[in-house]
Amino acid sequence: MLVNTPPPIPGSRLHEPDHLDEPLVLWTHTGVTHVRFGDGEPRRITAGSALWLPAGTEHDVWSEPGSLTMPLWGFDAPPGGTADRVSAFDMPAQSSAELIDHYTSQGFGDYTWIHSSTPPTEGTCPLPTGAGCPPMPRSGPARRVAQELRDYPALDRTLTEWATWAACSPNTLRRGFSSQTGLTFADWRLLSRLAYAADLLAAGAKAGEAAAAVGFASRWGFAQAFRTRYHLTPRDYAAQAAEASRTLAEAPAEKADTGPLKENVMVWVRAGELRARFAGRTWAGRTDDVVWLPAGSVVEHAADSSLPLSVLCTECVQLAQPRRARFARGWHHWLLWASVSTNTLLRPEEHHGRHPRLARPLHAHVINAFEAQTNADRARAVPLPSDPAARATARTFLRSLSADDRSGVREAPAQVREAFRRETGLSYADWRLAARMRVARTLLQDGVPSGSVAPRVGYTMVSNFSRAFTRFHGIGPREFQLFEGPEDHPLLD
Known part of the structure; x- marks a missing residue:
């Protein structure tokens, strides 16, 4: 289907027990992380929590499947902690966007060309009052449903419909959420939606945009639920997040290295635009694109939010030219985890202790995802036949649609068929x-309501159009508008 679901995030583990040269914050964005010091009992870090480790701390780290754990450098000890002791603290949801930006700004090895400024060397963890994501179910149908709702929070199915989707009974699904999270299904979905909305607000979205993106029918209902959860209106929450981001302000900008890349670098453009030159041509990627640049490319511009997913030598991967694939918003957590898995020592468990950092097997999950998305992009195009009669038939049909004319060719001679x-x-x-x-996709991405799209593509009944669109894409027109970004754009010549 068009908006495909990312693969599950596997459990991860530190490549080898580490001895820190500088303080480190381990932040669990989703799921559960375990940290052991020496031979002691492991400590558990749940979603929305963090652990501050002073320099010199020997530790081992592993995370449960579905967890996104991010290592962050450049922080002072949190309030109430000391510089020589491990400290646990809560990381409120409105700080999530700023912490992800901080992770992006850290730079990775010799590839700091991606950023226009250097990372901060010191700062203070932002700790305004807030609440994070609800705990993920550990296994079974409840986990599958929870993962789907984490990726696509606006999906508006009843518990019975979700049970059918997960191939279980409603009671099984209800018990799964209650026993594994301590919450009813309805409460878990509400808290998950509100946490996602908090991330959007912290990233600069308006209240109405955040409400629609997580499935609220009215701004008023969203504001009421949000205030009950966070004790702040959406507007005040966004303002507090903006204030917190100022505590993570970057150091003065330094000119980035614009020399040719020595390796093949795959970059996720989280926001903004990436431009590079290769073989005398300009290549571009925009928000939600993943661009794979071959060695020899010269990066002319890269937004600060660009993030490397894979850096491989020319012996590991041969690229004839830059390539690009666009990933839906539901992939964001997976792509962040992918960056951590290839740029830090916190690797998928199957790679634990097996491969050096630049070996291709360590990057296979990222490459496979890119190839699959590229194939999905190709499937979106409608090929035109080259046979003159068939091509004329195709063009007549397409003109009839764009002109809102139903006289287009519906039957064709055998040789044309x-x-x-x-x-x-x-x-x-x-x-x-x-x-x-x-x-229909183009019209929906331009913001045309599905009720107006239906007659423009030849359907007299909106319900018939919705069913056809859902069968074809695996997602309904309204969901498509929520989760798909702007129409695909060509790489620029």
Whole structure:
């Protein structure tokens, strides 16, 4: 389907017990992390919590499946802690966006070209009052449903519908949430939506945008629920997050290294734009794109939010030119975890102690995800046949759709139908459906309501259009508008 679900995040483990040269904050954004000091009992860090480790601390770290744990440098001891002792503290949800930005700004080895400024050398952890994500169920149908809702919080299915989706009974799903999280399904979904909305507000989204993105039908209902959870209005929460971000202000900007890349570098453009030159051409990626740049590329501009996912030598990977794939917003947690897994010693358990940092097997999960997304991007295009008669038939049909004219060709001679099947791999009927869906995607991404899109692509009833769109893409028109960004753009010449 078009908006495909990311693979599950596996458990991770420190490549080898580490001895810190500088203080470290281990922040658990989602899931559960365990830390052991020496031969002692492991300490548990749940979502929304962090552990401050002073320099010289010997430790081992591992996380449970589904967990996103991020190592952060450049912080002073948290309030109430001391510089020579391990300290645990809560990290409120409104700080999440700033902490992710801080992780991005840290730089990775010799590849600090991605950032326009150097990371901070010291600072203070922002600790305004707040609450993080609810705990994830550990296993079974409840975990599968929770992961889907974490990725796509606006999905509006009843518990019974979710039970059908997860192939279990409603009672099984209800018990799974209650026993594994201590919350009812409804309460868990509400808290998860509000935590996601808090991240959006902290990143600069307006209250109405955050409400719609997490499935609230009205801004008023969203504001009431948000204030009950965080004891702040959405506007005040966003203002407090902005104030917290100022405590993580970066050092004065320094000119980035603009020399050619020595390795193949895969970059996730979290926001903004990336521009690079290779073989005399300009190549670009924008928000939610992952761009794979071959060695020899010269980066002309990169937003501070750009994040490396893979850095591999030319012997490990051969790239003839830059490549690009666009990932839906539901992939954000997975992509952050992927960056941690390839740029730090906190690696997937199957790689524990096996491969050096730049070995291709350590990056296979990132490369496989990129290739799968590239294939999905290709499937979005509707190929035109080259046979003159079939091509004329195709163009007549497409003109009839764009002109809101229903006189387009619906039946075609046998030789034209055979040309469609031979040259596009689709029957003429299937090709017409794919063309309608392509036009529908473009209209939806331009913000046209689905009720207005339906007649413009040949459907007299909105319900029939919604069913056809859902069967074709695996997601409904309204969900598509929420989770898909702007229409695909070509790499710039």
